[in-house]
Amino acid sequence: MINTVTLRGKNFKLFERSCPLSCEKVGQTKELPFIDLTVHMTNSCNAACLFCCNEGHNEFIFDVEAFKDFFDDTYKTININKVTFTGGEPTLKIRELNECLDHIEGKCRLITVNTNGTRIDALGHRAIHRIAWSRHHYDDNVNNEIFGVTIGNPIAEPEEDAFCGMNPSIKGKVALVCNLIKGYIDNTDSAYKMLEFAAANGIEDMSFVGLMPCNAWSTEHQVPLDVLKFGKDVLCTRQLHYEVEGVCKCSNYVYTASNGKIVHFYMRHNMIPEYDKGSRVFWKNNQIE
Numbered sequence: 001m002i003n004t005v006t007l008r009g010k011n012f013k014l015f016e017r018s019c020p021l022s023c024e025k026v027g028q029t030k031e032l033p034f035i036d037l038t039v040h041m042t043n044s045c046n047a048a049c050l051f052c053c054n055e056g057h058n059e060f061i062f063d064v065e066a067f068k069d070f071f072d073d074t075y076k077t078i079n080i081n082k083v084t085f086t087g088g089e090p091t092l093k094i095r096e097l098n099e100c101l102d103h104i105e106g107k108c109r110l111i112t113v114n115t116n117g118t119r120i121d122a123l124g125h126r127a128i129h130r131i132a133w134s135r136h137h138y139d140d141n142v143n144n145e146i147f148g149v150t151i152g153n154p155i156a157e158p159e160e161d162a163f164c165g166m167n168p169s170i171k172g173k174v175a176l177v178c179n180l181i182k183g184y185i186d187n188t189d190s191a192y193k194m195l196e197f198a199a200a201n202g203i204e205d206m207s208f209v210g211l212m213p214c215n216a217w218s219t220e221h222q223v224p225l226d227v228l229k230f231g232k233d234v235l236c237t238r239q240l241h242y243e244v245e246g247v248c249k250c251s252n253y254v255y256t257a258s259n260g261k262i263v264h265f266y267m268r269h270n271m272i273p274e275y276d277k278g279s280r281v282f283w284k285n286n287q288i289e
Contacts, residue, residue, distance in 0.1 A: 003033075005033065005035065005077065005078050006077075007073070007074055007077065007078075007281060007288060008070070008073070008287075008288045010288055012035065012279065012281055013279070014033045014034075014035070014279045033078060033079065033279070034078060034079035034080065034081040034279065035074070035078055035079070035080060035081065035279045035280065035281050036080075036081050036082040036083075036084070036279060036280045036281070037071075037074070037080055037082070037083045037084070037108075037280075037281050037283065038083075038084045038086060038280060038281070038282050038283070039067065039083060039084065039085050039086070039100070039283045039284075040086055040087060040088070040282070040283065040284035040285070041062050041085055041086070041087050041088065041090040041092075041093045041096065041097060042059065042060070042062060042087045042088040042089065042090065042092055042093050043057040043058065043059050043060065043087065043088045044059050044087070044088045044089065044092055045087060045088045045089040045092070045116070046089055046092065046116075046118055046149060047089065047116050047118070047147040047148055047149045047151075048147070048148030048149065049146065049147055049148065050215075050217045050218070051179065051181070051211055051212075051214060051215070051217060051218035051221070052214070053212065053214045054087070054088055060285050060286065061286075062093055062096050062286065063286045064096050064099045064100060066286045066287075067100055067283060067286070068100070068103050070283060070288065071100075071103065071104055071107075074281070075107055080107065080108040080109075081108060081109050081110065082108060082109060082110040082111070082112065083104060083108050083110075083111050083112070084111075084112045084113075084114065084132075085097055085100070085111075085112070085113045085114065086113075086114040087114070089115065089116055089118070089119075090113055090114065090115065091113075091115055091118070091119035091120070091122050091123065092119075094119070094122050097113070097125075098125055101125045101127040101128065102125075102127070104127070105126070105127035106127075110129050110130065111127055111128055111129050111130070112128075112129065112130040112131070112132055113128055113130075113131055113132065114132045114134065114177075115131060115132070115133055115134070116133075116134050116147060116149075116151065117133050117134070117135060117151050117154050117155075118149065118151050118154075120133060120154045120155070120166075120170065120174070121154065121166060121167065121170065123170055123173075124167055124169065124170055128173060129173065130173055130175055130205075131170065131173045131174045131175065132175050132177050133155075133174050133175065133176055133177065134177045134178075134179070135176055135177070135178060135197075136178055136179045136181060136184060136185060137178075137184050137185060137194075138190075138193045138194050138196070138197035140152050140153055142184065146181070146184060153201070154166065155171050155174055155201055155202075155203075156201065157201075171202065172202075174203055175203065175204075175205040175206060175207070176194075176197075176198050176203050176205070176206035176207070177206070177207050177209060178194050178206065178207065178208050178209065179208075179209050179210075179211055180208055180209065180210055180211065180222075180223035180225070180227075180228075181211060181221050181223065182220070182221040182222070182223055183221065185208070185223075186223045186227065187227060187228070188227070188228050188229050188230065191208060191228050191230075192230075194206070194208075195255050195257060195263050195265065196257055196258060198257075198263050198265075199255075199257030199258075199259055199261035199262075199263050200257075200259065200261075202261075203263065204261075204262065204263060204264060205263070205264050205265070206263060206264075206265045207265055207266050207267065207268060208225070208228065208265065208266075208267045208268075209267075209268050210222060210223065210224070210225055210267075210268070211223070225251075225267045225268075228267065230253070230255075233255060233256050234253050234254070234255050235253060235254045235255075236251060236252070236253050237252045237253060237254060250266050250267060250268040251266060251267050252264070252265075252266040253265050253266065253267075
């Protein structure tokens with residue numbers, strides 16, 4: 001098996017992984033070798049999270065043509081398993097994002113867009129498989145406090161007398177991403193409430209993620225994954241530790257909510273942000289990193 005790949009003059013180590021994706025069927029295999037590509041659309045954001053990894057980073061003009069050229073070169077070289085568009089807030093560059101989606105549609109197994117939810121209704125492009133919605137509390141007001149901006153619940157069902165609601169094709173792609181933050185979601189009871197929030201809003205996939213030590217605030221507010229102790233209503237389906245101990249670990253679970261809905265969720269903590277296990281390539285500031 002190939003264990004390295006050279007892209008734009010840089011060598012990347014390839015890992016043989018077995019982590020399943022939520023959209024995959026049991027027994028489905030990936031084409032090896034492959035990479036996952038993370039595309040930073042912007043450093044700008046319309047929120048003000050205290051744990052932001054982009055704090056202090058200058059904004060740049062995203063070059064769609066440069067990305068297309070890089071993607072095509074990469075596509076000819078190695079299988080692209082997943083492309084994740086992130087920021088900042090990628091919906092602030094929705095025109096550029098849609099141009100990129102037009103270009104890569106059908107050329108990778110999974111396309112994900114990360115968002116804080118403020119403009120989630122803009123993510124209607126048919127090529128998107130998953131919308132990773134960052135939501136860090138079940139209470140709207142508390143979640144607004146964490147983000148420093150009014151978000152509310154953009155996927156909530158409309159009132160009975162309302163004539164509009166979220167496009168079902170968008171809502172069906174939403175997966176919830178919840179950071180564990182001291183003083184917010186930091187114990188088992190609050191985690192259960194987040195799972196119930198997901199089930200009540202028709203979300204079938206979510207994750208609890210440990211804060212990366214990006215700054216003093218996030219380091220001070222870190223919550224270890226092992227503080228969450230679920231009962232018999234939660235089934236652990238697999239646990240995984242990456243090759244380098246102390247870098248990253250995750251566990252996958254299934255939860256039956258009080259309304260009878262099933263929520264698949266995982267818990268992950270990347271303790272060393274600079275280290276990325278998993279053949280992942282970053283495209284940022286219009287260049288490979």
